[in-house]
Amino acid sequence: MSGSKPDILWAPHHVDRFVVCDSELSLYHIDSAVSSELKAGSLRLSEETTATLLSINSDTPYMKCVAWYPKYDPECLLAVGQANGRVVLTSLGQDHNSKSKDLIGKEFVPKHARQCNTLAWNPLDSNWLAAGLDKHRADFSVLIWDISSKYAPETAVATEKVRLSAGDAEAGLVVTKPLYELGQNDACLSLCWLPRDQKLLLAGMHRNLAIFDLRNTSQKIFVNTKAVQGVTVDPYFHDRVASFYEGQVAIWDLRKFEKPVLTLTEQPKPLTKVAWCPTRTGLLATLTRDSNIIRLYDMQHTPTPIGDETEPTIIERSVQPCENYIASFAWHPTSQNRMVVVTPNRTMSDFTVFERISLAWSPVTSLMWACGRHLYECTEEGKASSLEKDIATKMRLRALSRYGLDTEQVWRNHLLAGNEDPQLKSLWYTLHYILYFIVQYTEDMDQKLTGNKGPLVYTGIKSIVKSSLGTTENLRHSRSGSDRQADIIQYLSEERSLALQLCGWIKKGTDLDVEPFLNSLEQEGDWERAAAVALFNLDIRRAIQILNKGASSGKGDLNLNVVAMALSGYTDEKNSLWREMCSTLRLQLNNPYLCAMFAFLTSESGSYDGVLYENNVAVRDRVAFACKFLNDAQLNRFIEKLTNEMKEAGNLEGILLTGLTKDGVDLMESYVDRTGDVQTASYCMLQGSPSDVLKDERVQYWIENYRNLLDAWRFWHKRAEFDIHRSKLDPSSKPLAQVFVSCNFCGKSISYSCSAIPHQGRGFSQYGVSGSPTKSKVTSCPGCRKPLPRCALCLINMGTPVSSCPGGSKSDEKVDLSKDKKLAQFNNWFTWCHNCRHGGHAGHMLSWFRDHTECPVSACSCKCMQLDTTGNLVPAETVQA
């Protein structure tokens, strides 16, 4: 507070009062301003607050520094340090009957006059007031006054000659004998008491920082530095101190006092004030001369500054509380992050530093953000369904229901996926038919039933159809099962029937019977589709029969009878009324299959656009239809066109056409782009077995992403299942063993010979030395026959199955063996702490650390489990279960 620049101080106990001091002291009361109207005499500090001047004290001229009495006092007792080194207690209250009445007006006078630079009340003993003075050649610069001490007239007048201060003796309020005198022949520029002990005082002296210990005043700890201004202790971290010199702030750790632990970026202008925020840890505010911003340094994320050589991270930012230059600022003692600032012309402003917002998004859709001391959880209002529709939620639920893992009946996976997405249904049926065909095919191969279309099925109908081009074309006129079917041409070839097979219409290559398929559709209640398929197989009677059945069944639509009626009136006369009516009215039918049926019946031979481009008819049915009724050229064109459409749209039904080829990956890529469903993509492409589809980097990318996603959800078991599933289908993905247990004696991997034993499980065989309970004892190194280390808990050599531990009777043993068979395998695994290298059976260790924090080995105080960052995590599946 040099010259006329005002300083500002909050009252330590009256949260609504502050003092502005320049040549006089002005006490203000702060109010919240509800209305926009200003009361007479009040000043607006912010949108919410105004200040009213309560009183002015101009009793103390030549003020250099002010400190507020830390004890609760209604009178606002202040200590004022003057230019001549005197410290005066003064008050801003009106009540003259207060307890501190005796103190008001008391003066503390140093032996030799010089400027008082700083004042600091002891936070523990509020009678102690430390004053820091300029240098005098023979006097002390740090004086600690006891404000309760009685003036001592005997020393003041009797022995010494009082010439110059004769006027001061009047009231007897002058104290000349300090409690402690420190720092001889030195200047003190700043002071603060250390909260660690009542008798520790940190002083910024001329060119050094010194810690004075009043218990032994001849001792002091000091460090030479220029940064001696404005020493201040972090209220939340009592060993951390800030001080400054010109534009640079130094942060000190009192436990490692030799040099600053860090220095903040130097400012071009000299600093005038540095203050820790009292309501928030590690937040330091700094102000430079002629500046309208306050610079904040957030040391929140600083690890303990001692020890590590790494530079701690600091987040620096600036706030601008007002337009004008700031003369001084003061943090509010209790209100969070709040401060008042004062400008050189004494305008004030009330300002709250807005806390940085940190945001965290969990892998399972919940969003949290923190601001100051508040933690907010965000939920989307209203539309809970949008969350359910989110692919991440779906994938999570599907992962839990083991989606993709049904390898027996592959089509069932769409049921595991929730049976709600027709594309998934189509996909899994396609995959099912492909795999079914492969199984059949290999069986046929075994029986030498020839046919070399095996690998072709993977490549999709598009390639199959192409391969049939020109070579194996059989045409024939249909005689039809119905009465009047005359001129409809059907096409047939080996490839076409393979395609029909993949579409699910027929079961086996040469057998064109669609009856099993119709039955299964009837069972599902899919009457319209069944009728359409029957019709497309030129069996109108069967179609009508199906529709009748549908109408009479419980859930069926009665209108089906009407449709059956219309169907039965079929005539192949070109100009009949029936034909005319059907072709116009069919468009009003809601069901695409019914619509397609009439389109088929009313269409000219060879032009079936009404069926082929009825987009709501399943792709497989349209393709099957095309395979039956289009000639090679038409078929190829149609398939080509449809494939491109599917690829563009990312429609999974198109996998039927593309198969698990590059084309399929392209299609899947646009599907993933559209939906983000890496789960389906991963599982689907894994079926692409030995082909190069799996080597496609996009596929690997989806697979890795899905694995990461499972990890992020803490679905570790699911991920393991996925990995197992993956390594079955893609042996190249099987990870190489990365960890070996090696023998202490010969240094060879102890699993080296075990890996030769076929029943050892994949992947983890190197851990479980005795994976099989039947092979009960492998307790020595297979290489050198020396014993393996002992488990720290059961003291049995490693490799011994847990279930055969002594202690339980033999009969129990067998029960345990069957019951915990699966668990026991893991219980037998080796486990050890990477830090202290103690360990034992995994099961023993787990149960030990359930109740203990320290290593089971006596005299080892390693906190092994706490060092294991993942050891304490719980898989999400078990939490949900």
Place this chain on the structure above:
Amino acid sequence: MELNLSALCLKAMRDNPAALPGERFGMSGCRKELPSSEHLSVADATWLALNVVSGGGGFSSSQPIGVTKIAKSVIAPLADQNISVFMLSTYQTDFILVRERDLPFVMHTLAAEFTILRVVNGETVAADDFGVTNGFVKPKLVQRPVIHPLSSPSNMFCVTSLDPDTLPTVATLLMDVMFYSNGVKDSVVGNEDSGHIRFFSFSLIEGYISLVMDVQTQQRFPNNLLFTSASGELWKMVRIGGQPLGFDECGIVAQISEPLAAADIPAYYISTFKFDHALVPEENINGVVNALQVSQAEKH
């Protein structure tokens, strides 16, 4: 204890009655600040200021202040090594000026008892050892009788300071006191023969102001402006030297300060271009003069 070094050079205005009537005074400042002029005579050396700072734990007793305090530790050893020193006491501290060319000897002499630091751009750094070891003889413990004539003026002095912020308010007064008052006083009060000396010292070192003036001058300043001690102590002066002392003779400060230190009498010591001045508490003046005269008598 630590010793700070900063380079200063010692200059003095040539006695020029026309420009500066009567009073001689020493100025310490940076050489570059003053233009060279025929009126300015400069002692032919760069002087470095030593300042004893109590870094390491300090002094328990506060009574023997000023030169007395460092008489044994600094001044006597330097005198023993025949190093010429120049003393400047201020309100805040004491400076010992030594010639730059003597620095290696100074450092070697003082290294035993002090940590010597060099001030570079306001930052204190450890000074390099100059590595001069040859040419040192173990000094003989010799008596140092006072060689130069002494005089003790009758007026009493105070050593004081003031807040630099208030300097503008007394600027004209200071100028008056320094440059224009003495001629008038000369005719009214008389001269040195009456035992009255005109002595006014103003120094501004590192932002700190130090003033030494007699009581009459002090009364011309406004009340409460000057920093004074609570006890209001006053000082009397012992002036050393009949002829200008020059810059080469060594041991002068030691001759005065050692008897004072022996008697535990606090003192200020101000060397000027021509003479040296010691200030001692008024109640001690008789004892001091006697002691010094005894010492002086030993010479003969």
